[in-house]
Structure formats: C-alpha cells, structure tokens
Amino acid sequence: MPELPEVETLRRGLEKSLVGRRIAAVTVHERRLRRPLARSFARALVGRRIETVGRRAKYLLLELDDGATWLVHFGMSGTLVVLPATATRRLHTHVVIALDDGRVLHFHDPRRFGLMRVGRAAELAELTELGVEPLDAAFSAAYLHAAARRQRRAVKSMLMDQRLVVGIGNIYASEILFAAGVRPTRHTSRLARADAARIVAATSAVLAEALAARGSSIADYRDERGEPGDFQNRFRVYERAGAPCVRCGTAIRRKVIVGRSAFYCPRCQR
Structure with missing residues (x-):
C-alpha cells in the first residue's frame, strides 16, 4: 500500500502537471473499487479547474474551483499517471480523465482497493478522526x-x-x-x-x-x-x-x- 512517501511523491509530481488545468472529460471503465464510484462522479469533475493538489495522511486531495474536493486513496496498488492523449489504456486502468491541455490522467489499480470521491472536505468521512502528520511539529x-x-x-x-x-x-x-x-x-x-x-x-x-x-x-x-x-x-x-x-x-x-x-x-x- 502506498504510504506517506509514495502519496507525497505523487502529490508533488501531480501538482506540477495538474494545477490550473481544467477537466475536459471523464471516462469510467470500472466503478467497482473498494467502494463503487458514485454515478455522479464524472459529472462532478467535468468542467472543473484543479486549484491545488494536497495531501492528508494517505489521501490525495485535489481542490476544485467550485469548492469541492476530489479525494483519492490508492489502496494496495493504485496510482495516477499523467500521459499523452495517445497513450494506450492498460488493463486495470479504471478511470481516464482528459485534461484541457490534451493530456490524460489514468487511474490504474490492479487490486481495486482504491477509493475516489468528490464532495465538500468537511463532509468527507475519510478525513475525520485522523491523527497528526508525522513531519509536523505536533508529532513530538x-x-x-x-x-x-x-x-x-x-x-x-x-x-x-x-x-x-x-x-x-x-x-x-x-x-x-x-x-x-x-x-x-x-x-x-x-x-x-x-x-x-x-x-x-x-x-x-x-x-x-x-x-x-x-x-x-x-x-x-x-x-x-x-x-x-x-x-x-x-x-x-x-x-x-x-x-x-x-x-x-x-x-x-x-x-x-x-x-x-x-x-x-x-x-x-x-
């Protein structure tokens, strides 16, 4: 399972590629992740601009221009890869997000233990009851x-x-x-x-x-x-x-x- 170094590495790389980009299209090839993707998932993302790419614990948090948060957990085997639009979709690439600059974002998860949700950060149950960040001063x-x-x-x-x-x-x-x-x-x-x-x-x-x-x-x-x-x-x-x-x-x-x-x-x- 990706732990803090892996998720933070992804965050830093995705921040350079995604901040300011608008989501042009979302194609869901497989909804059956750890929890099934909501039917409204694609609709909640299309047309939205990505404002920031953050992290809390092992969750990736992409803040959108309408105030919603796109939460991603990678489970045991998930990852997000930025690719050219011509890239071939691999087996176990369950979601493809097209960006307004012509590139695509592939969510790849062979074991399907990953999780993706869109909602207001304060309403995302996954973010409640989390402890301190290990690199913060609070972890003393x-x-x-x-x-x-x-x-x-x-x-x-x-x-x-x-x-x-x-x-x-x-x-x-x-x-x-x-x-x-x-x-x-x-x-x-x-x-x-x-x-x-x-x-x-x-x-x-x-x-x-x-x-x-x-x-x-x-x-x-x-x-x-x-x-x-x-x-x-x-x-x-x-x-x-x-x-x-x-x-x-x-x-x-x-x-x-x-x-x-x-x-x-x-x-x-x-």
Missing part, C-alpha cells in the same frame, strides 16, 4: 510518549494507528523502529520518553530519505510519470528476514504482530 516526543502511556499494545501497532499519527504503514514502521533502536514488539507501557524522542527523530529522517528516493516500489507503485521509486533498494530491515543486519551482521528476524509482518534486528533493537 511528548505527544508520542503521552499516547504510549494510554496504549496497551506493541509499539509498531501504535505507530501504524492512523488515529494517532498518519501515513505510516508496514514498511516505514519497521524502518523507523530500526533507526530508533526500538524493537517493534516492545510494549507501549515500556516506552520511555527517550525512546519516544528517538522514534520521532527517526520518523523524520526515514521519511525524508524515502521522499528523496521518490518512495518504495516493491509491487505496483509508480509515480505520476509511471516511474518506480528507489527506497526499496535502501531497506535496512523490511523484507530482509535472514539477511545480515547492516549495522551488526546479526540475522534480521520477522515476527507477525496483529496480522502484519514486522522486521527487526534482535541485537540493535531493544
């Missing part, structure tokens, strides 16, 4: 430590809770906790203030590195140009079970926590 050691004291679960599960802090999924939770030296199975009640400070610092560093690498492409993710990211080539622990730790050489371990795989070094992480 004090905030994380206080939240941990209220939890009764593994630190990794807490870090992936979108009601607490948004945008962090399985990949980056493992990478962040390795950088912080905190084992993903550590109980939140045993997280000291110093541990929380290291996790906050590691979050900033890991996400910044992933953004510079244009995200991770381990399956379907591609940026707005259709190009893969590169951070998957820099993983320290994720999907490296049995491989030597880049710091100490100890074999990386994998453990399932609440149905999700966690990867860690048993020596470097406590």
